[in-house]
Amino acid sequence: MRKKIICFTVWFMMVNCFIAQSTAYSAEPNKNEEYDKLMSLYKKVETITTIPWYVFAAVDQYERNVRHSRRDIPKANGLIEIYIKPEVWSGPINPNINDTDPRTIGLFGGIGQDGNGDQKADPNNDEDVLYTFANYLQKYGTNIDNIRIGLWNYYKRDKAVGLILGHMKLYKKYGTLDLDKHAFPIPRGYNFTYHNTWGDARGWGGRRIHEGTDIFANYGVPVRSTCYGVVEMKGWNRYGGWRVGIRDIDNTYHYFAHLNGFADGLKTGQVVEPGQLIGSVGSSGYGPPGTSGKFPPHLHYGLYKDNGRTEWSFDPYPHLKAWERAERKKK
Numbered sequence: 588m589r590k591k592i593i594c595f596t597v598w599f600m601m602v603n604c605f606i607a608q609s610t611a612y613s614a615e616p617n618k619n620e621e622y623d624k625l626m627s628l629y630k631k632v633e634t635i636t637t638i639p640w641y642v643f644a645a646v647d648q649y650e651r652n653v654r655h656s657r658r659d660i661p662k663a664n665g666l667i668e669i670y671i672k673p674e675v676w677s678g679p680i681n682p683n684i685n686d687t688d689p690r691t692i693g694l695f696g697g698i699g700q701d702g703n704g705d706q707k708a709d710p711n712n713d714e715d716v717l718y719t720f721a722n723y724l725q726k727y728g729t730n731i732d733n734i735r736i737g738l739w740n741y742y743k744r745d746k747a748v749g750l751i752l753g754h755m756k757l758y759k760k761y762g763t764l765d766l767d768k769h770a771f772p773i774p775r776g777y778n779f780t781y782h783n784t785w786g787d788a789r790g791w792g793g794r795r796i797h798e799g800t801d802i803f804a805n806y807g808v809p810v811r812s813t814c815y816g817v818v819e820m821k822g823w824n825r826y827g828g829w830r831v832g833i834r835d836i837d838n839t840y841h842y843f844a845h846l847n848g849f850a851d852g853l854k855t856g857q858v859v860e861p862g863q864l865i866g867s868v869g870s871s872g873y874g875p876p877g878t879s880g881k882f883p884p885h886l887h888y889g890l891y892k893d894n895g896r897t898e899w900s901f902d903p904y905p906h907l908k909a910w911e912r913a914e915r916k917k918k
């Protein structure tokens with residue numbers, strides 16, 4: 588049923604090694620300290636501008652993810668990772684692209700602002716960067732509809748605005764920046780098996796590569812969210828059958844396919860948390876809506892990443908192993 592294509596497997600393993608390094612899934616000890624510092628920066632600018640802290644948190648997190656997966660954007664000097672291009676900061680006709688004088692920046696149509704009161708608009712200073720972005724948004728107004736328009740004019744990309752609005756929902760609901768916790772999709776007490784099937788060939792629907800891990804379990808076994816996230820997709824797809832897609836705070840898309848059914852009331856746009864019931868194991872897919880039983884029941888679980896331009900899949904197997912191990916350790 589599955590013939591391995593060696594060269595693809597090796598290539599995907601190499602790609603995966605690179606991505607695994609950039610997507611750390613376990614919270615490091617100094618992470619909490621960093622979250623505290625960031626939160627106080629966001630709250631400080633909220634006080635000045637009345638734009639809610641979670642707007643800044645969401646934009647900053649979106650840009651953090653983009654920056655970490657791209658090479659054409661320089662590394663951030665501080666904690667805030669919002670990147671404002673030098674010509675936008677200093678002004679498009681400013682002869683001094685590294686200008687830090689708020690008066691001349693203003694004169695040449697730049698957006699750079701002094702946020703910390705040192706009379707300099709420094710693109711390498713956290714408070715100046717955050718305040719500059721807040722000041723830009725504030726021109727559109729401070730309610731959510733105005734912020735949406737401001738974001739669209741800044742990014743000119745629907746996907747970026749959608750992702751940022753999703754992050755905002757999560758931060759607002761949980762009131763914290765620490766949304767790194769994950770869960771294994773199948774709860775304890777149920778039988779299941781899975782192997783590393785990344786890159787295997789798939790017969791149905793033309794030449795495709797298996798972009799995920801198959802977790803074999805019986806019909807009706809509960810399937811849970813693996814992350815804090817927003818339900819981005821729910822419904823039928825020819826390959827995946829009844830499927831759910833959840834977008835987490837790292838811009839990672841968690842894909843659950845071949846489901847038997849969905850959790851009661853689950854809908855797109857809904858916020859979910861690790862371990863929350865989203866559906867059950869089935870064998871739907873490989874045909875028009877309702878097709879089922881063309882293969883043994885299993886959960887197909889995939890992970891996809893967004894870098895602000897494109898999306899690509901990466902191997903969920905090592906992450907599933909880590910989450911399974913972490914849950915076993917707890918009890």
Ligand SMILES: [Zn+2]
Nearest residue numbers: 799800801887
């Ligand atoms: Zn699969």
